[in-house]
Amino acid sequence: MARLKIEDLQRIKEEHKAASTLREGGFRAKITVHMGTCGLAAGARNIMSALLDEIEKSGVTDVIATTSGCAGLCSREPMATIEIINNPPVKYGSLTEDKIRRIFKEHIIGGNVIEEYALVIGSETAY
Amino acid sequence: MQKYRANLMMCAGTGCVACGALKIKDALKAELKARHLEDEIQIVLTGCNGFCSNGPIMAVFPDGIFYQKLKPEDIPLLVEEHLLKGRPVEKFMYQEPDKKTKVPAMKDIPFFNLQVLRALRNKGMIDPEKIEDYIARDGYQAAAKALLHMTSEEIVKEIKDSGIRGRGGAGFPTGLKWEFCSKVKSDIKYILCNGDEGDPGAFMDRSVMEADPHVVLEGMIIGAKAIGAKMGYIYVRAEYPLAVKRLQIAIDQAKEAGLLGENILDSGFSLNIEIYEGAGAFVCGEETALMRSIEGKRGMPRPRPPFPAVKGLWDKPTVLNNVETFANIPPIILNGADWFRSLGTEKSTGTKVFALTGAVNNIGLIEVPMGIPLRTIIYDIGGGIKNNRKFKAVQLGGPSGGCIPESLLDTPVDYESINATGAIVGSGGMVVMDDSNCMVGMAKFFLEFTAEESCGKCPPCRVGTKVMLDMLTDISEGRGKEGDMEVLKDLSADIINTSLCGLGQTAPNPVLTTIKYFRDEYESHIKDKWCKAGVCKTLTTFYIDETLCKGCGLCLRACPKGAITGEKKQPHKIDNELCVKCRSCYVACPVKFGAVKIGPGNMAVGAESK
Numbered sequence: 001m002a003r004l005k006i007e008d009l010q011r012i013k014e015e016h017k018a019a020s021t022l023r024e025g026g027f028r029a030k031i032t033v034h035m036g037t038c039g040l041a042a043g044a045r046n047i048m049s050a051l052l053d054e055i056e057k058s059g060v061t062d063v064i065a066t067t068s069g070c071a072g073l074c075s076r077e078p079m080a081t082i083e084i085i086n087n088p089p090v091k092y093g094s095l096t097e098d099k100i101r102r103i104f105k106e107h108i109i110g111g112n113v114i115e116e117y118a119l120v121i122g123s124e125t126a127y
Numbered sequence: 128m129q130k131y132r133a134n135l136m137m138c139a140g141t142g143c144v145a146c147g148a149l150k151i152k153d154a155l156k157a158e159l160k161a162r163h164l165e166d167e168i169q170i171v172l173t174g175c176n177g178f179c180s181n182g183p184i185m186a187v188f189p190d191g192i193f194y195q196k197l198k199p200e201d202i203p204l205l206v207e208e209h210l211l212k213g214r215p216v217e218k219f220m221y222q223e224p225d226k227k228t229k230v231p232a233m234k235d236i237p238f239f240n241l242q243v244l245r246a247l248r249n250k251g252m253i254d255p256e257k258i259e260d261y262i263a264r265d266g267y268q269a270a271a272k273a274l275l276h277m278t279s280e281e282i283v284k285e286i287k288d289s290g291i292r293g294r295g296g297a298g299f300p301t302g303l304k305w306e307f308c309s310k311v312k313s314d315i316k317y318i319l320c321n322g323d324e325g326d327p328g329a330f331m332d333r334s335v336m337e338a339d340p341h342v343v344l345e346g347m348i349i350g351a352k353a354i355g356a357k358m359g360y361i362y363v364r365a366e367y368p369l370a371v372k373r374l375q376i377a378i379d380q381a382k383e384a385g386l387l388g389e390n391i392l393d394s395g396f397s398l399n400i401e402i403y404e405g406a407g408a409f410v411c412g413e414e415t416a417l418m419r420s421i422e423g424k425r426g427m428p429r430p431r432p433p434f435p436a437v438k439g440l441w442d443k444p445t446v447l448n449n450v451e452t453f454a455n456i457p458p459i460i461l462n463g464a465d466w467f468r469s470l471g472t473e474k475s476t477g478t479k480v481f482a483l484t485g486a487v488n489n490i491g492l493i494e495v496p497m498g499i500p501l502r503t504i505i506y507d508i509g510g511g512i513k514n515n516r517k518f519k520a521v522q523l524g525g526p527s528g529g530c531i532p533e534s535l536l537d538t539p540v541d542y543e544s545i546n547a548t549g550a551i552v553g554s555g556g557m558v559v560m561d562d563s564n565c566m567v568g569m570a571k572f573f574l575e576f577t578a579e580e581s582c583g584k585c586p587p588c589r590v591g592t593k594v595m596l597d598m599l600t601d602i603s604e605g606r607g608k609e610g611d612m613e614v615l616k617d618l619s620a621d622i623i624n625t626s627l628c629g630l631g632q633t634a635p636n637p638v639l640t641t642i643k644y645f646r647d648e649y650e651s652h653i654k655d656k657w658c659k660a661g662v663c664k665t666l667t668t669f670y671i672d673e674t675l676c677k678g679c680g681l682c683l684r685a686c687p688k689g690a691i692t693g694e695k696k697q698p699h700k701i702d703n704e705l706c707v708k709c710r711s712c713y714v715a716c717p718v719k720f721g722a723v724k725i726g727p728g729n730m731a732v733g734a735e736s737k
Contacts, residue, residue: 003385016263023188056130064189065132067213
């Protein structure tokens with residue numbers, strides 16, 4: 001590592017913000033890729049890889065990607081749930097790599113739900 | 128930078144490494160690779176997480192799921208279920224004592240959520256061998272502020288206003304210490320860090336050095352600027368190899384980054400820091416002895432004054448602070464004195480780290496606001512007493528401290544209140560004892576330690592502790608006499624008043640507090656020749672109460688000498704000729720029966736049946 005100047009401290013902090021967000025919370029958006037057996041069989045792994053690739057390329061630090069089990073609608077896998085803070089969750093089905101890349105750009109970054117891919121807004125109540 | 132979707136924070140503190148954390152890491156690595164997850168999920172080795180009794184430990188982020196007591200064979204299932212399919216695996220999670228449900232998230236576990244992390248704020252959150260991880264959590268920001276925007280007087284004032292007191296044991300106000308030294312005129316001054324943690328059972332400083340070594344360096348940089356030192360030493364005992372290794376990595380990284388060495392951050396200020404490995408003598412934790420040791424001489428204290436702030440290392444003005452004290456300095460500089468005072472009490476501000484150990488369910492490292500009642504620490508954070516036994520005492524402050532009984536459990540943990548009980552906050556060792564501990568034996572254990580560790584320079588400590596130890600040995604072996612307790616108290620007062628350094632001045636504390644709070648135990652040892660806890664062998668006879676014995680045979684199987692006989696479902700019997708008083712039968716007998724009893728040492732064989 002080269003000799004640091006005062007502004008470098010801030011730069012390094014920004015560069016590592018994504019890791020801190022992951023460990024400390026404080027993220028703006030959370031993307032859950034459903035990875036039950038059905039999801040995995042339908043190609044959820046590739047969806048996750050494409051998503052991580054988009055997140056990395058975009059340089060955003062306040063978005064996290066995580067996995068979860070089967071969402072219950074196995075025929076529409078691969079599926080993902082997008083939760084943006086202060087907005088109801090949105091579920092997308094029958095995903096492809098291209099679709100998730102577009103969802104990332106338009107929904108997560110742009111804030112616009114892509115209605116033609118979306119299955120449902122909101123979630124089941126558990127009580 | 129590589130984008131990961133999950134971080135596995137694996138504790139690699141000494142405790143978890145000892146119980147196999149590195150094997151878990153290897154298993155994880157292999158499994159992640161096998162499932163092609165190695166580019167998505169990062170394994171981070173952190174310093175001590177604090178929940179040492181439950182290692183190996185791993186926290187999964189962003190979910191905040193806490194796994195414990197992991198075994199290599201658990202890993203394939205854990206990776207497939209949680210990391211691939213997103214279903215956290217309940218059976219590897221923490222379970223609260225006495226409760227049936229598993230508690231998944233770290234924030235929901237009382238052991239963690241009643242703590243406030245300041246000195247330990249980076250524990251488990253960073254890789255201690257990466258300076259970038261430290262910088263990402265505001266590392267070196269405080270040093271930059273102190274070096275570029277604050278004068279020496281301003282730093283001293285901020286630290287004084289914060290009210291922080293030395294975390295090493297004596298509780299001397301840190302700001303005052305710095306002020307004295309900053310006012311002494313000298314070309315050469317030294318800043319020292321005391322990492323010679325010697326209290327049995329204490330590991331606060333080791334954890335800070337292992338989990339967050341850069342914070343020690345940053346605290347020292349700020350202190351050096353405050354007093355005008357250009358050279359610093361960290362005195363660490365050689366028994367802490369991992370701490371030494373990580374500190375050295377941190378020093379090398381900081382030098383390379385220009386955060387140590389000449390002209391730090393172009394501020395014109397320079398500081399070099401070196402590690403000095405101590406050989407593990409308890410007395411070298413005493414400041415003047417520590418300085419002699421760094422000079423290459425035999426580690427022995429000298430009379431004060433002159434105080435080290437005037438004449439310290441190589442007779443130059445020197446400030447010595449404890450590891451935990453330094454860990455508190457950067458946040459004070461960044462957030463201000465008022466922030467620091469927002470926790471704690473009027474005279475004991477901030478938080479304190481304790482090594483909680485002994486008869487509690489949750490053993491580990493905790494950081495709590497000053498002023499928290501002992502009861503909260505032991506019953507809520509500690510999860511109560513193991514095996515449903517009864518609380519007897521809590522020992523604070525190690526060999527210099529004392530025992531606090533049940534009646535004082537609501538004492539707030541601050542310097543004044545704890546001192547009033549006869550114990551001391553000390554460096555933070557907190558040993559909880561249940562009803563199977565003998566208090567005379569406990570006092571004897573600590574006195575053995577101090578008598579052994581006394582450097583021998585001054586007679587009150589060298590001879591006094593030995594005489595006291597001999598008396599305690601007599602009491603515990605049945606040779607105690609009436610009036611022994613008074614002699615012990617007299618001797619204690621003399622040793623306290625005339626010893627040269629803190630070692631002797633505090634060595635009688637364990638004896639004094641046990642006499643004060645457990646006088647009846649001394650009396651039964653001296654008069655009845657009866658150690659009711661069954662610890663002092665010559666003052667104990669084990670026997671089985673035939674009316675309570677169900678003949679389950681557990682004691683018979685536990686006895687290593689075959690001293691117990693009896694038919695199934697018939698009352699058993701102990702042959703006192705063969706019994707070696709190992710307590711195995713006493714421990715084995717189910718609490719609900721309680722048939723194995725402890726009688727006085729001179730109890731006649733066969734007397735129990737009358």
